[in-house]
Amino acid sequence: MSIRKQKRITSRAIGLAALVLSLAVGATASAEDAKTQYFPLATFRVGAYASSGIPVWAGEIDYFRYINEVEGGINGIKLVWDECETNWEVEKGIECYERVKAGKNGSPVPIFLPHGDPISKALTEKSVADKIPLVTIAYGRTEAIDGRVFPYSFPVVFSFWSEASSAVNFIAEKVGGKDKLKGLKIATVYHDSPYGKETQVPLAHLAKTYGFEDIQIPVPHPGNEQSAQWAKIRQLKPDWVFLRGWGVMTPVAIKTAAKVGFPVDHIIGGIWSGSEEDVRPAGAVGKGYLAITPFPAGANFEIHQKLKKHILDKGLSDLKDPKSFGSVYYNSGVDEAIVAVEAIRTAQAHFGVRPINGEEAQWGLEHLDLSEKRLAEIGATGLQQPLKLSAKDHEGGGAGKVLQWDGEKWNVVSNGWVKSDRELLLPLIYERAAAYARERGITPRDATN
Structure with missing residues (x-):
C-alpha cells in the first residue's frame, strides 16, 4: 500500500472518529441543555373504553399544565407531552412505547404510563432493558410490588x-x-x-x-x-x-x-x-x-380549586365535558400526575435540577414519600392517600375509599380509607415474585425495606 493511500485512509478514519465524537458530544449537550421534561402519554380516545380514558387524560394534562402555568414547571423544568393512541390494544401499546422510548428534543423519558393492564404486562421485560419505569396506578402486575425482582414496574397506590x-x-x-x-x-x-x-x-x-x-x-x-x-x-x-x-x-x-x-x-x-x-x-x-x-370523586379538594382558577377558567383544560370535572376518572388522572411529578421532584433533589432519565426516575420513585404534610402542600389531602415507596415495596399505599351512587353523584360511605390486609397478602406476593425470578433466571436485588 502506498504512503499516499495510507494517509487517505488515516485521514478518513480520523474524520469519521471526529464525526462520531461530535455526534456523541452533541447528544450529551442536547440532553444537558434541554429545559423540558418529556412525558409520552399512551392514550385511548377511541374504541370501547374511550369514555373511561378521556377524563383520565383531562385530569392528568390539566395537572401538568397547572405545574407549568403556576409553578413554572418542576423546579423550572417545564413539562412537555404528546399522545400515542393505543385503542387499549397490546400491539399498539408496544408500538407506542417503542416509538417514544428514546425521548424527544434532548429530553429523556423518565416514566412510561401504559394505561392498560395487558400493555403493562407485555412491557415488563422491555422496561427493564431500557431502564424506563412503568407506573401503573391501581392496575398492573401485582407481584411487581416486589421491586427486588421488578425494579422498573410500579403498581403504585392500590394493587388489585x-x-x-x-x-x-x-x-x-x-x-x-x-x-x-x-x-x-x-x-x-x-x-x-x-x-x-x-x-x-x-x-x-x-x-x-x-x-x-x-x-x-x-x-x-x-x-x-x-x-x-x-x-x-x-x-x-x-x-x-x-x-x-x-x-x-x-x-x-x-x-x-x-x-x-x-x-x-x-x-x-x-x-x-x-x-x-x-x-x-x-x-x-x-x-x-x-x-x-383510591380516587375518590369530588371537586372540593384544594387542588381542584387551583385547577379551576388557573386552568379551567382560563380555557386551558383538556376537559371536554364539564360534568367530568372532579369525576373518579378525572381525579385518577390528577393522582397519576401528582405521583409522576413528585417522583421527578424527588429525583431532582438527588441528581440535580434538570430533565430526569428513566434510571434516575426509578430512584425517585423508590424514594417517593408523599406524607400528609406534602399532600397538604399540594392540596391533595383526602384525594390521595399517604404514600411511601421503597425497593421492596412498589405499592406503598394499599387502601381505598368506598363510594355510593345517590343517583346524581358519588358519596364516600366508608370510614375514611379502608386498608387492605397487606401483612397477610405480602408474603404471597413475595412468593409469586420469587417464582417469577426463578422462572426467568433473575437475581433479585438486595433490599432491606
Whole structure:
C-alpha cells in the first residue's frame, strides 16, 4: 500500500472518529441543555373504553399544565407531552412505547404510563432493558410490588390484591367484624381477562382465612350480555357481589342485576367499575351502587380549586365535558400526575435540577414519600392517600375509599380509607415474585425495606 493511500485512509478514519465524537458530544449537550421534561402519554380516545380514558387524560394534562402555568414547571423544568393512541390494544401499546422510548428534543423519558393492564404486562421485560419505569396506578402486575425482582414496574397506590382485600374488609365493617364473614357468600363477577382474574388468588386466600365462600363468575369481553351470569347469581343467592368490570360491562351488570332482583347496594364495583361513566348509563336502577377506589370523586379538594382558577377558567383544560370535572376518572388522572411529578421532584433533589432519565426516575420513585404534610402542600389531602415507596415495596399505599351512587353523584360511605390486609397478602406476593425470578433466571436485588 502506498504512503499516499495510507494517509487517505488515516485521514478518513480520523474524520469519521471526529464525526462520531461530535455526534456523541452533541447528544450529551442536547440532553444537558434541554429545559423540558418529556412525558409520552399512551392514550385511548377511541374504541370501547374511550369514555373511561378521556377524563383520565383531562385530569392528568390539566395537572401538568397547572405545574407549568403556576409553578413554572418542576423546579423550572417545564413539562412537555404528546399522545400515542393505543385503542387499549397490546400491539399498539408496544408500538407506542417503542416509538417514544428514546425521548424527544434532548429530553429523556423518565416514566412510561401504559394505561392498560395487558400493555403493562407485555412491557415488563422491555422496561427493564431500557431502564424506563412503568407506573401503573391501581392496575398492573401485582407481584411487581416486589421491586427486588421488578425494579422498573410500579403498581403504585392500590394493587388489585389490595382492592380485593379492602372490599372484603368493607363488607366486614358492614356485617360487624371479620369474624362475621364466616359463612357468607361473596361472588366475584369479573371481566374474563388477565385483568379480571387478577384477584382470584387473594380472594381464595382471604376466603380460607375468614371462612366465607368465594364464588367466581366470568363475563366474556366486552360484557354487553350477562343474562346467564346474573341468572346464576339469582340461583346461588350470594350475600355480596364484587364486580370487576371495565367499560360497558359495568352498566350492563347493574341493569341486569336489577332485572333479576339482586340489591344494587350489595354490589361493590372494583376500581375500574366505579366511575360516573359507569353508573350514569344504568339510569335510576344504579342508585345505591357501591364502588371501591383510591380516587375518590369530588371537586372540593384544594387542588381542584387551583385547577379551576388557573386552568379551567382560563380555557386551558383538556376537559371536554364539564360534568367530568372532579369525576373518579378525572381525579385518577390528577393522582397519576401528582405521583409522576413528585417522583421527578424527588429525583431532582438527588441528581440535580434538570430533565430526569428513566434510571434516575426509578430512584425517585423508590424514594417517593408523599406524607400528609406534602399532600397538604399540594392540596391533595383526602384525594390521595399517604404514600411511601421503597425497593421492596412498589405499592406503598394499599387502601381505598368506598363510594355510593345517590343517583346524581358519588358519596364516600366508608370510614375514611379502608386498608387492605397487606401483612397477610405480602408474603404471597413475595412468593409469586420469587417464582417469577426463578422462572426467568433473575437475581433479585438486595433490599432491606
